[in-house]
Amino acid sequence: MQNTNLEYRVGYAPLGGRLYAGFVRKDNGKWEGQPHDVTDWAMYSVGQKLARENNDMLFPLPDGRILRLSAYITDPEGVEVSDAQR
DSSP: OOOTTEEEEEEEETTTTEEEEEEEETTTOOEEEEEEEOHHHHHHHHHHHHHHHTOOEEEEOTTSOEEEEOOOOOOSTTOOOOGGGO
16 A cells, blocks of 8 residues: 555454554544454464464563563463363
8 A cells, every 4th residue: 555644454353352553544543444453463473473483572661560471382282272272
């Protein structure tokens, strides 16, 4: 897309708990067109990157706390799966 007023972004929708990707207007931050749900692929990709590189990602939060992301690849035995993940 050649429109310089648009940029490609990934955003989180807290109401539905999903991640969306698409073009957003730079001037007002509103989605242009229909964003695509990328939740499953995005979460899988981030988890794969963290597990394979064997490192965590740290993100400082405005209140001074730290958001820490980590991922581990394990055998299926002993892994609890919630009903929401099935």
